[in-house]
Amino acid sequence: MPAPPSYPAKPTQVYFFATCLVDTVYPEAGLAAIRLLQREGLEVIFPKAQSCCGQPAYNAGFPREARAVARRQLRAFPRDLPIIVPSGSCGGMLRHHYPYLFAGLPEWEAAQRFAARVFEWGEFMRHVLQVRLEDRGPPLRVAWHSSCHALREMRIVEDSKALVRQLAQVELVELAREEECCGFGGTFAVKQPAISAAMVGDKVTDIQGTGAGRLVTGDCGCLMNIGGALAHRGLAVQGQHLAEFIWERTHG
Amino acid sequence: MGERPAFDFRGNILRALADGQLRRNLQSAMDGLIRKRRAVFDDPAELEALRTVGQSLKQAALSRLPALLEELEANCTANGIQVHWAETAAEANRLVLAICQGERATRVVKGKSMVTEEIGLNHFLADHGVEVLETDLGEFIIQLAGEPPSHIIVPAVHKNRDQIARLFHARIPGAPYTEKVEELNAIARRTLRQKFFEGQVGVSGVNFAVARTGSLCLVENEGNGRMCTTVPPVHIALMGLEKVVARLEDLPPLLRLLTGSATGQIVTTYVNLISGPRRPGEKDGPRELHLILLDNGRSRILADPELRQTLQCIRCGTCLNHCPVYVRIGGHAYGFVYPGPIGEVLTPQLEGLARAGVLATASSLCQACGEVCPVRIPLPDLIRRMRTDGACQGPGGPEDGCRPPLWESLAWKIWALVNTHPGLNALGNALLGRFGRRLPRRGPLAAWSAVRTPPRFAPKSLHALAVKEGLPHE
Amino acid sequence: MNEPARTMILSRLRAAVRGVLPVAPPEWNPPALPGGEARIERLQRLLEAVRTEVHRVPRTAWVESLKPILRQRGVRRLLYAPGTPLGRSLEAGWDDGAGDLPRRIPFERPMEDCKAMVFEVDAAVTSTAGAVADVGSLVLRPDAREPRSMSLVPPLHIAVLDSAAVFDSLGAIMRAQKWAAAMPANLVLVSGPSRTADIEMTLAFGVHGPKALVVLILVD
Ligand code: SF4
Numbered sequence: 012m013p014a015p016p017s018y019p020a021k022p023t024q025v026y027f028f029a030t031c032l033v034d035t036v037y038p039e040a041g042l043a044a045i046r047l048l049q050r051e052g053l054e055v056i057f058p059k060a061q062s063c064c065g066q067p068a069y070n071a072g073f074p075r076e077a078r079a080v081a082r083r084q085l086r087a088f089p090r091d092l093p094i095i096v097p098s099g100s101c102g103g104m105l106r107h108h109y110p111y112l113f114a115g116l117p118e119w120e121a122a123q124r125f126a127a128r129v130f131e132w133g134e135f136m137r138h139v140l141q142v143r144l145e146d147r148g149p150p151l152r153v154a155w156h157s158s159c160h161a162l163r164e165m166r167i168v169e170d171s172k173a174l175v176r177q178l179a180q181v182e183l184v185e186l187a188r189e190e191e192c193c194g195f196g197g198t199f200a201v202k203q204p205a206i207s208a209a210m211v212g213d214k215v216t217d218i219q220g221t222g223a224g225r226l227v228t229g230d231c232g233c234l235m236n237i238g239g240a241l242a243h244r245g246l247a248v249q250g251q252h253l254a255e256f257i258w259e260r261t262h263g
Numbered sequence: 264m265g266e267r268p269a270f271d272f273r274g275n276i277l278r279a280l281a282d283g284q285l286r287r288n289l290q291s292a293m294d295g296l297i298r299k300r301r302a303v304f305d306d307p308a309e310l311e312a313l314r315t316v317g318q319s320l321k322q323a324a325l326s327r328l329p330a331l332l333e334e335l336e337a338n339c340t341a342n343g344i345q346v347h348w349a350e351t352a353a354e355a356n357r358l359v360l361a362i363c364q365g366e367r368a369t370r371v372v373k374g375k376s377m378v379t380e381e382i383g384l385n386h387f388l389a390d391h392g393v394e395v396l397e398t399d400l401g402e403f404i405i406q407l408a409g410e411p412p413s414h415i416i417v418p419a420v421h422k423n424r425d426q427i428a429r430l431f432h433a434r435i436p437g438a439p440y441t442e443k444v445e446e447l448n449a450i451a452r453r454t455l456r457q458k459f460f461e462g463q464v465g466v467s468g469v470n471f472a473v474a475r476t477g478s479l480c481l482v483e484n485e486g487n488g489r490m491c492t493t494v495p496p497v498h499i500a501l502m503g504l505e506k507v508v509a510r511l512e513d514l515p516p517l518l519r520l521l522t523g524s525a526t527g528q529i530v531t532t533y534v535n536l537i538s539g540p541r542r543p544g545e546k547d548g549p550r551e552l553h554l555i556l557l558d559n560g561r562s563r564i565l566a567d568p569e570l571r572q573t574l575q576c577i578r579c580g581t582c583l584n585h586c587p588v589y590v591r592i593g594g595h596a597y598g599f600v601y602p603g604p605i606g607e608v609l610t611p612q613l614e615g616l617a618r619a620g621v622l623a624t625a626s627s628l629c630q631a632c633g634e635v636c637p638v639r640i641p642l643p644d645l646i647r648r649m650r651t652d653g654a655c656q657g658p659g660g661p662e663d664g665c666r667p668p669l670w671e672s673l674a675w676k677i678w679a680l681v682n683t684h685p686g687l688n689a690l691g692n693a694l695l696g697r698f699g700r701r702l703p704r705r706g707p708l709a710a711w712s713a714v715r716t717p718p719r720f721a722p723k724s725l726h727a728l729a730v731k732e733g734l735p736h737e
Numbered sequence: 738m739n740e741p742a743r744t745m746i747l748s749r750l751r752a753a754v755r756g757v758l759p760v761a762p763p764e765w766n767p768p769a770l771p772g773g774e775a776r777i778e779r780l781q782r783l784l785e786a787v788r789t790e791v792h793r794v795p796r797t798a799w800v801e802s803l804k805p806i807l808r809q810r811g812v813r814r815l816l817y818a819p820g821t822p823l824g825r826s827l828e829a830g831w832d833d834g835a836g837d838l839p840r841r842i843p844f845e846r847p848m849e850d851c852k853a854m855v856f857e858v859d860a861a862v863t864s865t866a867g868a869v870a871d872v873g874s875l876v877l878r879p880d881a882r883e884p885r886s887m888s889l890v891p892p893l894h895i896a897v898l899d900s901a902a903v904f905d906s907l908g909a910i911m912r913a914q915k916w917a918a919a920m921p922a923n924l925v926l927v928s929g930p931s932r933t934a935d936i937e938m939t940l941a942f943g944v945h946g947p948k949a950l951v952v953l954i955l956v957d
Contacts, residue, residue, distance in 0.1 A: 027734075029725045031682070035695055036718050038725035045734065057729040059736045062682040068675050070628055072650025076679035083683045089737070111644075159629035192587045196627025203624055204710035209280055209591050210627070212714060239715030288937075295938045309768065316765045323760040329750040342922075348743040400944060401935035417935060424937050444939045452944055459945070460856055476920045486931035486946020489889050493923070494848075504746070509762060511917050515907040516765040519872075526934070529783070530872035533946070534926035542922050544881040547848035558746045566753035 016106075016130070018138045019093065024054045026094045028084075028129075030101040031063035032231040033252075040231065040251075043258035044097040044132050051140045055095075060087040064096075066104040069112065071198045078112055085109075085121050093139070094129045097254055098230050099161025099168075102131040107164055133174055133229055133253055134167040146178040148260040154184050154223035154248075156214070156237060158230035159192050171229045171253055178260050184221045188213070195236035211240045218248060229253045272621050275596035285421055289590050292420045296584045299527025300635075317520045318639035321575035324508045328565060331474040331507045332556065338477030339554055342539035347555045352382035355557050359384060359466065359499055362553055363393050366497055368463035372455075374481070374488040375399035376468025377415050377578055378501050378557060380600045381613070384466070395466070396458050398487035400451050407434045413594030415601065416525045416580035421593050455487070465491035465549065469502035470577070471517060472554075475510045478538040479554065482522060482531040489533055498540070498549040504556045505565075505574035517577065520637035524579035560613045567659070569648060573608055575638040582632035582642055588625050597622060604632035608645040616653050617664030623649035692724035767871055770905045776870040777903055777954065783873025787929030788942050789950045796955040799897060800830030804838060806895070806951060807860065812839040816854075816861035816891055818883040819843040823864050823897055844884055855886055860893035866924075867902035867910050874926040875952065876910060885923045894947040896927070900956045 025048060033041040045055045061084060069077035084105070088094050096102040106129040113122040136142045155175065157168045175183050194200065194210025214237055218226055226241065226248055228234050238250030251259075279285060304310040324331055336346045349355035363371065371388065373379065373395050385395045385406075397406040401419040405412055407430050412418030419427070424442050431450055432440040438450050467488055471480040479500055481488050492498045508517065522528045541548035564570050583589045583603030594602035599610045599619060607626060611619040623646050632642040648657070654672070655661040681687045699720030704712045711717065729736065770776055781791045794802035807815065818824045824843070831841055842858055844851070866878040875896050879885035888894050904910035907926070911917070916924070931946030942948060 029729075034725045035692055035699075035720055038721045038723065038728050041725040042728060042732070045729075045732075055734060057726075057734040057736045059726065060685050062685070062688050065682075068678060070647055070650070071671070071675065072623075072647065072652075072654040072656060073672075073675040074651055074656055076675040079679045080682040087737075159627070159631070163630040163634050190631070192627045192629035192631070194587070194627060196629065199624070199627040201707040201710055203276070203588075204713065205276055205280055206588055206591060206625065207627070208714040210587055235718050236715065239711075239718070242716040243712075243714055292938050313765070316763050319760060319763045323762040326754060326757045326759045328754060329747050332750070333747070342920075348746055350742045350745060354742060398945065399935070400933045404935065417938070419935055420938075424939075427936055444936045444941050447936055448933060448941045448944055455945060456856070460852065476917055478920050484931065485933045485944040486889060487944070489885075489925065490945050493885050493889060494852075496849075504750075511911055511920075512908060513762060515767070515911075518907070519767075530869075530874050530926065530928050532787070532927065532929050532932055534874070536920065536924040537922070538920035538924070539922040542881070545884065545922065546844060546846065546881065547884040547886045548922055556746075558742075558749075562746055562749035562753055565750060568757075571753075 016127070021139055022053065022093055024056060024092050026088045026092050027055050027057050028061055028064075028088070028094050028096045028101070028105070029057070030096060030098045030231065032235065033097055036235060037231045037252055040255040041097060043252070044095070044254035046262075047136065047254060047258055048095065051142060056092070058087045064101040064104040065112070066101060066108070067197050069104065069108065074112060081109060081112055082118060085118060085125050088125065088128070092128065093135065094125070095132050095135050096129060097132040097252065099131050099158050099165045100230050100232055102129055103160040103164035105129040131161065131165050131167045131170070131229070133171040134165070137170040137173055142174070144174065144177040144257060144261050146180045146260050147262070148178070148180055150180045150182070151225060152182045152184055152221070152223045153225045153227050154186055154218050154221045155189070156186065156193060156226060156228040156233055157189055158228060158233045161229050162190060174253065174257060175227065178257070181260065184223055186217045186221060188217055193233050193237050195232045197232065200236060211236050215240045215244060215246070219246060224248060225256070226250045227253055227256045270598040270618060272596070272598060272625075275598060276592050279592040279596040284423070285593050286591060288421055288423050289593055292417065293584045293590045296527060296581075300524060300581060300584070303523045303527045303529055313516055313520060314637055314639050316516045317637050318575065320508060320513050320517060321577070321638050325505065325565065325571060325574055327509070328504070328507070331509060332504055334474040335472055335477060335507050338474065342477040343552065344477065344539055345551065345553045347553060349555055349557045349559070352557075352559050355382050355501060355555050355559070356384055356387040358555050359501070360388060360391055360393065362497065362499055363388065363464055366463060368497070369393055370458070370462055371395045371464045371466055372398050372458055372462035372491050372495060373465070374467040374483065374491040375402050375418070376466070376501060377600065378468050378503050379466060380412060381559065382557070396455075396462070398455050398458070398491060400448065400485060403451055403455065404430065407431070411595065411600065413602070414580060414583060415578055421595070459490045459494050462491070462495040464497045464499060465495040466499050466501070467491050469500050469506050470521065471514060472502055472507045473511050473514065474507055476538060478511070478536050480514060481535040481537065482518065482533070483535070484532040486533060489535060492535065492537060493548055496549055497551045497553070499553045499555065500537075501555045501557060504558055504561055521577050521579050524581040524635070524637040564612050569658070570612060570645065572640050573612060573645060575640050576605055576609070577638055579637055581635050581637065585631040585635050587627070587629060587631065592625070597625070604642045604646065608642060608649060611649050611653070615664045616649075616662055617666070620649060620653035620664065623653060689726060692726060695720040696722045696724060767906045767908070770871055776905065777900055780868055780870040780873055780903055781954070784929065784952060787873070787932070789929050789952055791952045791954065793900075793954045793956050796957055799953050799955055800827055802953060803862070803895065807839050808837055810860070810893060812859045812893065814842050814858040814860075815839040816842045816844055816858040816887055818863065818887065819845060820882045821864060823862065827862065844887060848884065848886060855890050858891045860895060861887040861891040862895040862897065863887050865896050865898045865902070867904060867914065868898055869907050869910055869926065870903055871906045872928065874907070874928045877925050877927055878921050879923050879925075880921060885925070888925070888927065889946050892943070892948045893951065894930070894949070895951045895953065897953045897955065900954050
């Protein structure tokens, strides 16, 4: 595992890498993340040619297809600006796996440079922008879900939680098995549906046990999985992306 | 390895998931093992340093494997150990049988050893009239039940005490029904003492073999390993050839890692260092000691720079304990000897992708295993590699037995096409926004929707919204 | 020996590692321990944590200290190794006529000729080659005079340890005693009585090896 990143001084411009799930299923989370960056005075650039980080194919065992898509991303963010990603999982792909994906290929150096520019959104908000959040919402109990890659690859879970803890009216509760996977795992949910269902079922029970009214996470894969299971069980707990949650609490 | 029934992973998984008792037994056992491991490795910085040492020691040994094995052979031979080489499981089995037959032995006592499970030794010997008795308590329990181990360290972990109580009562002549753990242990002790007394050949595995001194290191808690290697007149030790290390000084860190990871102990009750059979003048110990070095696919694994890391494994089992999939389906579901993350990586390499490649699907790549492996095997990367090899996209080109499912290959080709052409991507997003919520719940979406509401595709993608918001784009 | 298998395996292995740069094995030094008395205390604490009875006894009077332990446990047959320093002092300090003392049983013949006896005695007393404080292990080096089954088969094992032979770590005792120069056929680290947790992860002592371990630490 590479050393933790060194954080740059606050820039004036950043790139935003939406990720495919934010793009198609949770655009409001992406907008919230962008607005919060803008609120800190940054100009946020949204490259049109961006699509997916390539992780789904990469993890499924299709590196050729993953590489084709990844190559596209390498070209879509040409300038030497930080690339902000509202996902620990996609962030991990871009930062840690791109160099492996292109090992021994001509793009390797570009992948290395690209990787060094990648920051997870909450990580960037905390360490580079050093944001101070002012909570304007009513009291609320919130359960936090750590995505596995945010936890073990990007290691930025403490950053996300630190942002939530800045919200004065929000009570952050821990899940009994906070570090256990929710069972999403990209194609895992489809290839091993029964195991995945058992995992997300346990996660939902764990969340239910906390009495939290909201489930917040920094990854839309987990959100789609857990949120979908919460809704399917008819529970009132709402799942939300961290950025959208913070935007909601601190805006207006 | 003899015929086995066809491997039905799906069926196994569904059966295991439906077994609530199994789930409870596993969950409490794994929670306990995780807690104990954490308690013994209480200084994270020290643990990380130790893991790095463990990784380097095993990599150092693997990088000189042929030389070390020759050194081991020479020094073992000088110590009076008879060294044999086996290319395959079948060859190893025949070697053991030949030694037993040479002794006219029909009763073998065996210590816990995964490599003997790997080669199916018990069945083979039984088929040739040699009775093998498992003497590790956990192995003894599952042998009585006629089951394979479900965990590489705690083989009977799937059974609880009343299941064991019923088993003992039914299968051990004269055993009363009791659910008291102490009494169950006492029954096993009585039964097995007699067998040690009568055993003609003792069989064991090897945790580490020291090339420089020609020594075999075996760790255990029960004393059955010592019994098997001390009391019978002949001792046969089997090891996968990746178990060799260079020097005695390599043992202390590796032992720490092994016992701490496996059972959360700082040291096991017994650490045996065996460097030969009974010497002249000694009053006990086996008269003959045989060491069988087993390849069974390992030399092939060594040839691949990435897969080679599989051979660093010291069989501690902690990747199983930390695996959210293992804890839900248990070891038997994996269908082969090595379950859990290491099984997902090792089994396809030993048994071939065609038979066992499917095991690699049983991971969400959550990386819990890679985070704890004492010798830093990048298990998630290797699981991904198994998938890649299975899809015929391995670095060395298509592998034996790889067969990408047609629909999936096609799906990824289309996915790549869409995600490399902004126009197509925009069209795709628009279509999803428009019709995505009305997709028929078939195939993957059916599986998804069984326990979740389907994804709610947004009417406008972020791409579209960004334009609307007037964000600068390049 | 099956020469073809050996040749084939080795040649495949050589081909597999061709071009692989040999990795130099790293050194590892476990965290240092405070010396002297603290070291013995740690050993004692770790042994007691795994249900071992530890007594510190005067070097010259260990036999006297042993007697009440045996009486209290009702030991009737005690296996020992004649011809060893321990064996000699045991013989010298034993009053064979005293009815409440166990009978001394010397391990004199090969196992084959006295297997039943070894499986029937109540206890055995052995020496140790030293101990490892950081993990709490005794080091036993059975030999021609003190067979290995003494510390394994009888239900009670009494181990006599010289307080001067307690080392910080396994690595330290290996180096100090130059193990690599001459390994005995059998060397074993012992940390407590035999145990298992194979049933519901419930720890239970006394499986196949001794049910109890008593350590006498000889002090001056
Ligand atoms: S792969 Fe690592 S964690 Fe798993 S059994 Fe082997 S050494 Fe232990």
